[in-house]
Amino acid sequence: MSAFAHPALSVRGLCKSFGALRVAQSIDLELAHGARVGLIGPNGAGKTTLVNLLTGVLPADAGTISLEGEVIDKLKPEGRVRRGLARTHQINTLLVEESVRDNVAIAIAERERVAWSMLRYAKAWRACLEEADERLREMGIMDVADRRVSALPYGQQRLLEIAIALALKPRVLLLDEPAAGVPAAEAHHIHEVLERLPAEIAILIIEHDMDVVFRFARHIVVMVQGRVLKRGAPAEIAADPQVRAVYLGRSTV
Amino acid sequence: MNPAWHALPWLLAIAFYFTAGGYLSLGTSILVYILLTLSLDLALGYAGIITLGHAAFFGFGAYGAALFAIHVNADPLLGLVVATAVTAVFAVVTGMLILHTQGVTLLMLTLAIAVLLAEAANRAYKVTGGDDGLQFTMGPVLGLFRFDLWGQTAYLYTLVILFVWFVIAWKVVHSPFGRSLDGIRQSQARMRAIGTPVWWRLIAIYAISAAMAGSAGALSAQTTRFVGLNTLGLLVSGIAVVMLVLGGTRRLYGAFLGAAVYVVVQDFAAKVNPFYWMFVIGGLLMATVLFLEGGLMEVLDIGRRWLRRLLRGSDPT
């Protein structure tokens, strides 16, 4: 059966509590193939937690997640990644002692299953390095390929987060505030990169800049206190009085 | 690094064989310590496994080799291989129990396993000889070379095994597998996000490292034809960590430098004053940690750079 018979990602009744704090209260979510969904909501709404639940970094209390029809609830994070679910982090999570190129190459080695090989070095690894250069060129950060990540400006580190996720050749990509903490001038470059992401990847983006979300996403989900408050087309969401009250009141959409 | 430098430690080790005289057995124990420290560099240095339990593997290999020689077969190489393999299996089992933890928790668990094993060996005195240890005889290496009174066979046998392990370690840390260990040390979250089975990867390197430490223990038992409870003692774990930090982590050769300097300084300082050699080692360690981030290997690096500049300066090409 074709994989297209199922949505790329489907979430039903996902629940999670930290003690008394209910951060996910029966969340439903669906990403079609090539979807562009924006997830918005105030700080502490549970957006990052949702990403952590989807990727298996946190165990869910209840609910079910399927990737192209396959239930992945029982899979560890690495198993989910191998089936095509990749993410970026709200706070950079990079190998800071490594070069930019090696950060990407290490991910490619993992994807290509050569990361278990202990006694072969040159050939397999060289292929990973070459492909890493391609990814860096796409991101426009090839000129800093040899630089140690710890010596890299924050904006370029954000691009590297995305480059690594793309190097995994995901079918579903979860972007957790890709431009967070980046000055406006550099954020512009990140947003350009987002526009050029491969059309076949289903993308969920968490983003605070409303202009960006409303331009990028064709469907928007509004989350408040662990619950989905509203979902719909950007125009609908922008016009919704309830959404404006809790979230967009201070924004200029 | 210029490949010629790789020959240096081995040439020194061979030169030592011809010039050591009465110090040859001290040389053998340095080689054993190098192997133990090298094993720790893989687990602690590269993979970031915080451990004070490598004595468990050292002792496991030592008793394994002794018991195998006494009860099964006195062939050294066969005994070495068996002791090494058994130690690796022990590491897989204990590693599966503890390697999902990190930091101080992991440190405590490695310590606990070492203490439990030492106490078990103490209780099982019928097998281990308890406080008296075990004395035994070994057959000739490859059926040809007897362990002689001057320790010549012991030295060369240990040197060859160290060389084999060094080549393996070098390949492992420079392989894609080794690169993933570098990643795990820096950020387990990052590695999970790219699909690394972190736990299994750690178990694998823990087993390789333990096998190496087991080999070191087996060599120590075989070359002295004696094994005692001290091989399982916490002091062994501690000394290995000190040697590694002293020489420099994640260099492999740091193990060589750290172990050699430690044993030589201890030997000399103990002759000058048998009570105060610990002060010398302690002072050396403090100076290294405070002033040399990369251990004593950094001194060598500085020397090498200086030498290169000197050669280039005198050479018009």
Ligand SMILES: Nc1ncnc2c1ncn2[C@@H]1O[C@H](COP(=O)(O)OP(=O)(O)O)[C@@H](O)[C@H]1O
């Ligand atoms: N590991 C955790 N343990 C306890 N509370 C947490 C944990 N992670 C997040 N939280 C809390 O859950 C809530 C949602 O956090 P988060 O998902 O990061 O929100 P968002 O990404 O929407 O800003 C916050 O109140 C946060 O403090």
Ligand SMILES: [Mg+2]
């Ligand atoms: Mg967040």
